[in-house]
Amino acid sequence: MILEIRQKKTFNLQPIHQRVSVSFNYEIYFTNNLFELKNPTLAQVITADGEQKPKKVLAVVDAGLLTFYPDLLKQLAVYSKFYAEVLTLAVEPMIVPAGEAAKNDPNLLEQIHQQIEAAGLCRHSYILAIGGGAVLDLVGYAAATAHRGVRLIRIPTTVLAQNDSGVGVKNGINAFGKKNFLGTFAPPYAVINDSAFLTTLSDRDWRSGIAEALKVALIKDASFFDFIHSHSTALVRRDMDVMQQVIYRCAQLHLEHIANSGDAFEMGSSRPLDFGHWAAHKLEHLTNYSLRHGEAVAIGIALDSTYSYLLGLLDGSEWQQILHTLTVLGFMLYLPELEDSYSLFQGLSEFREHLGGELTLTLLEGVGKGVEVHEVDLSLYKEAILLLCKG
Amino acid sequence: MILEIRQKKTFNLQPIHQRVSVSFNYEIYFTNNLFELKNPTLAQVITADGEQKPKKVLAVVDAGLLTFYPDLLKQLAVYSKFYAEVLTLAVEPMIVPAGEAAKNDPNLLEQIHQQIEAAGLCRHSYILAIGGGAVLDLVGYAAATAHRGVRLIRIPTTVLAQNDSGVGVKNGINAFGKKNFLGTFAPPYAVINDSAFLTTLSDRDWRSGIAEALKVALIKDASFFDFIHSHSTALVRRDMDVMQQVIYRCAQLHLEHIANSGDAFEMGSSRPLDFGHWAAHKLEHLTNYSLRHGEAVAIGIALDSTYSYLLGLLDGSEWQQILHTLTVLGFMLYLPELEDSYSLFQGLSEFREHLGGELTLTLLEGVGKGVEVHEVDLSLYKEAILLLCKG
Known part of the structure; x- marks a missing residue:
């Protein structure tokens, strides 16, 4: 009898809800x-x-x-x-x-x-x-x-x-x-x-960093893409003013995304700005990191833009403009490792595992307009690779 | 000339302020x-x-x-x-x-x-x-x-x-x-x-956990201290109902402190509930962790309460009540390692280093009333140790 009362009491302890809000400020x-x-x-x-x-x-x-x-x-x-x-x-x-x-x-x-x-x-x-x-x-x-x-x-x-x-x-x-x-x-x-x-x-490192600016421009800000596109030769000849503007705007978009996501630590389903990144991570690994991160991202952008085009999401002229800009900037759009599709596609599940939850890829439905998808058509990806391979 | 204009432009880039707010919720x-x-x-x-x-x-x-x-x-x-x-x-x-x-x-x-x-x-x-x-x-x-x-x-x-x-x-x-x-x-x-x-x-582990409850009661909640004090013999005979209430209230106070500190990750000057902890950490180390954390905290509480009394912050009858409650619960209030004051007092600087910034100790100006001090009178601490040593 005493035991029963005790048990009841124990179960009467309501859960305590804890809410901890933490603000981080930095310049x-x-x-x-x-x-x-x-x-x-x-x-x-x-x-x-x-x-x-x-x-x-x-x-x-x-x-x-x-x-x-x-x-x-x-x-x-x-x-x-x-x-x-x-x-x-x-x-x-x-x-x-x-x-x-x-x-x-x-x-x-x-x-x-x-x-x-x-x-x-x-x-x-x-x-x-x-x-x-x-x-x-x-x-x-x-x-x-x-x-x-x-x-x-x-x-x-x-x-x-x-x-x-x-x-x-x-x-x-x-x-x-x-x-x-x-x-x-x-x-x-x-x-x-x-x-x-x-x-x-080095020219490689100077160029590499532009890939992330292109990435964020393509999914978030068409006018920023136009800026990079129209200043691509200035960037190639290493114009520091233009580069400073590219860095500033890219950092700004990146910071806004983190601040406004409502889930800066990605505990739920909020996502980082990872357009072009599933293939990029895998290609870096497959090349033993002889590829710079930005160079890998450029190929990832080319691949996922092409896939977006083949899916009918992205307009053909915009697709060509993206590849053209990448090329003018001096990026390679193709690598033999792309054709090792078995290894490459392993990158999809590793990408999912690292971010957690359901597989989510960012694709383009236009310049400046990223869109998330949760399904992948591997045969269409193979077609995209073939298109890049042919240049 | 061109260079000058460029430099100017570069310096015109205003700092970007980033504010990231993250909310953690758990039960x-x-x-x-x-x-x-x-x-x-x-x-x-x-x-x-x-x-x-x-x-x-x-x-x-x-x-x-x-x-x-x-x-x-x-x-x-x-x-x-x-x-x-x-x-x-x-x-x-x-x-x-x-x-x-x-x-x-x-x-x-x-x-x-x-x-x-x-x-x-x-x-x-x-x-x-x-x-x-x-x-x-x-x-x-x-x-x-x-x-x-x-x-x-x-x-x-x-x-x-x-x-x-x-x-x-x-x-x-x-x-x-x-x-x-x-x-x-x-x-x-x-x-x-x-x-x-x-x-x-084991009785040791059952008892040990009560030390943290006493700690938070002493600096935050006099009525909780009274509850522990008046139920100390029930706790010694391992009354589960009483223990559940002690755990619930202690957890609640702890969680409230974290949620309401405004600095849950202790980036600024906000502090954890660490009354009695500077000596506790050091004593655990000096005894090669043969002392349980709670046992060490009990000694730390006894020491810092005694020091508070000697400083004139804490009333003599409250001081005695604290030591009495600790003793009834079965805690030792003294350890030979306390007398190795050179090693013990090193714990003060390690404590400061771990938390960062200025040295801050929590003392008592009454049961349920913690107070922070930034200065330490080592000779008074030695006196406090002698008092504990004499029992």
Whole structure:
């Protein structure tokens, strides 16, 4: 009898509903020659936290930069000495490999954690991640997981990182042969885009970053596509003004998408801007990352635009304009790996698995008009590949 | 000239302000005998996602449970077969060591990631973490970082996990000899508190969990302290009704604190409910975790209450009532490690480093009234230790 009453009581405990709202605020700054002493941007960003100074800083630098900026570490040291009241380099800057290699070696993650520990950084300290998108992804993951999150200032040094990966809310490294298998959603403390770093990019890297701008233009903003289309030769001859405008608008569209999705951490069915990305991820993997991410995205855009055309969604002249723009910009639209359709189409299920839930592809029903579909016609995709193959 | 115009243009790019708001919603359910077939709670929680079924599930189980529940894995298999339309165990349940050992072995993290990969879980799949707080912390960290977050259903099996660590928004493992050096803020998908698991707890574990309830009562809710105080002998003789009420109220206060802090992820100066915790963390470490977390917190409460009394913040009779309640509940208030003040006081700077920013301690200016201070009088702390030492 007593037991029965007890049981009843226990079942009377109503579920407690918990609602946690978290607001993340950060700025994306645009500057030139960030580490010149007369440029106060970085010091101002740190000063603005209103906390006790100087703040401990750990800098993690993309090895690829040192070829073009052999004095970068010295410059950092001089800068931190000049602004010593604001910031102090708690340990020597750490150098990590450039490109996808940064995301393939789990030891690097541990080494950054070790440096954070050795430097005695806390949740109110700063980590500067200086480099391309892959390095930012690695450092961002390390920063997000030490002390459950040390403040991260991203200083992206490529077009791709400045207009896309570096401004968003994700980080990650590769594991089990899968891209970004490990990572978190973690908005940065701030992002500082320094156009000076773009002047030394190879033509491949300069071009690569434009693919993400094209991607977002194609699904969101026809007038932005027209801008890129009509300035494509200026972009090829590396006009910095045009590039700055492309980066600014692309970053803006990307940030708006995240802010307005209502599901920035993609817990439900909200989706990232991943037009052309299912094939891109797989092609990067199939080429052992000899393909740049942007180059792979360009092929993915060509493929999914062609598939959209074959499905009758996209008008023939718009389809041709897309392929033409990609070609003028200097992108390859075809790769032998495309014809290994068995491997390629595995990318569809990996894409689904990584994002979770139902398979969803973004296609085009017009320039500036993305549309989501949940079914795939593999034979039509094979036809699309053949069309690209024939050029 | 052209260069000058270009420079001007570049500097005209205004910073883009990004604001990302994320809402996390989850329920804490209270039930009895969760894995009995007639108990639909778990199946209902998964059904409610409104997505395509059955959902893939990976269960990670605290090894400590299997001694008392040798049929638990069989029960899980039978349960998942019975509710096969809703969920499917994608791989065999994984067993991980009980207690702090779960957080000290980085290989376990990797093994869970491997299982997630092997099972093909996606961001819409579920991981069931069944066990004490340490196991939930480990599994939560693994879940939060695979695919940038697989849904986590926590099934806490100790008092401490049901009323405190298991209902909050944190996870973590230890590294470099530092507690929770690695981890993230990641709210669970749901929490299911099953009172049946509490019946087989050792007296030590039953008691330990009460320390966190006392902690939150002392800084937030005098009437809750009175409830514990007046029911302390009932708690000692393991009255489940009283314990359920203690767990419910403690969880509620904890959840309210997180929801109403305005800074649930502790990015600014908002603080967790960590009264008595600076010494607790250090004592756990100094005793090689032979001390339970709750036992360490009880000593931390005794120490910081005594210090509050010596500072003139806390009334003498309230101070005595606190120590008395702790003693009636069966907690030790003293440990030889307390007298190694050099090591103990290192805990103060580690505590500051982990939370970041300025050192902040919570003290008491009355039962139910926590107060934050930023300065520490070490000689007064030594006096407090002597008082506890004399009993």
